[in-house]
Amino acid sequence: MLDILLQDEYLIAIDKPPGLLVHRSPIDRHETRFAVQLLRDQVGRRVQPVHRLDKGTSGALLFAFDADTTRELSGQFERGEVGKTYLAVVRGWPPVSGLIDHPLTRETDEADVPRMPDTRTPRADRQSPDSGPQPASTRFRRLATIELPHAVERYPKTRYALLALAPLTGRRHQLRRHLKHIAHPIIGDATHGKGRHNRFFQTHLDCHRLLLACVELRFRHPVTGHDTTVSAPPGEAFSRLMRSFGWAHAWPPAGEPAYC
Numbered sequence: 001m002l003d004i005l006l007q008d009e010y011l012i013a014i015d016k017p018p019g020l021l022v023h024r025s026p027i028d029r030h031e032t033r034f035a036v037q038l039l040r041d042q043v044g045r046r047v048q049p050v051h052r053l054d055k056g057t058s059g060a061l062l063f064a065f066d067a068d069t070t071r072e073l074s075g076q077f078e079r080g081e082v083g084k085t086y087l088a089v090v091r092g093w094p095p096v097s098g099l100i101d102h103p104l105t106r107e108t109d110e111a112d113v114p115r116m117p118d119t120r121t122p123r124a125d126r127q128s129p130d131s132g133p134q135p136a137s138t139r140f141r142r143l144a145t146i147e148l149p150h151a152v153e154r155y156p157k158t159r160y161a162l163l164a165l166a167p168l169t170g171r172r173h174q175l176r177r178h179l180k181h182i183a184h185p186i187i188g189d190a191t192h193g194k195g196r197h198n199r200f201f202q203t204h205l206d207c208h209r210l211l212l213a214c215v216e217l218r219f220r221h222p223v224t225g226h227d228t229t230v231s232a233p234p235g236e237a238f239s240r241l242m243r244s245f246g247w248a249h250a251w252p253p254a255g256e257p258a259y260c
Contacts, residue, residue, distance in 0.1 A: 002039055006230050010069045010223050013230040014039060018058040018209045022049055050074045059214030060232040072222035083218035086165040086175060087234050087251060089211035090184040091197050093159050097141045100178040103133035104171045137168040138178045144250040152200045162247050187211045209237050
């Protein structure tokens with residue numbers, strides 16, 4: 001059963017676990033479980049995702065029950081009107097806060113193959129293969145740090161940080177690529193990360209997932225017009241790691257806005 005975070009007659013939001021595809025994909029032919037089909041069977045209604053999360057990313061995922069709601073919510077994502085906050089564990093200690101403004105070229109993944117009829121890709125996330133770099137911006141805030149007495153690379157100790165990330169644009173794999181660009185890759189990222197650090201987390205910390213989670217979505221309800229917030233926990237393995245690092249109270253930060 002998928003954990004439902006919010007539901008009314010127009011929309012539904014779930015807490016997508018890591019490792020679950022949003023929809024069927026020929027690239028992952030061995031997969032038999034997909035968020036769209038699981039949720040449709042669980043609630044007994046056709047659902048349409050209005051945005052996407054990568055397979056390895058967990059957290060808040062929003063669906064609509066009808067075409068008008070899908071159109072309105074997708075429009076909010078396309079126009080950059082939806083606030084999105086992610087948590088990530090990265091290698092090293094980035095600055096306390098900052099803006100990553102780095103254009104990104106189109107990157108192919110499972111979202112580029114034909115879809116099931118009940119799925120949808122926001123137009124803002126579509127680029128032609130021949131298009132050049134597209135503007136991409138991400139705000140970040142450092143929430144906590146740790147230094148471990150392990151020589152993962154050439155230094156006798158290794159540093160990691162917990163970040164809150166707010167993508168201001170919607171490029172594919174934007175957060176993972178932006179963190180790699182500033183030399184603070186996300187732990188568990190097999191494509192854009194550092195293999196040594198990924199293996200260290202697997203073998204020494206029993207953490208086998210991408211440490212990236214969408215913990216909050218903020219949008220305007222497409223029918224009532226009310227400001228709506230959907231919050232999701234970072235996930236069991238992610239939360240366990242935060243507790244072991246002494247970061248249990250780092251999110252949400254007390255007395256501050258929960259977003260970047």
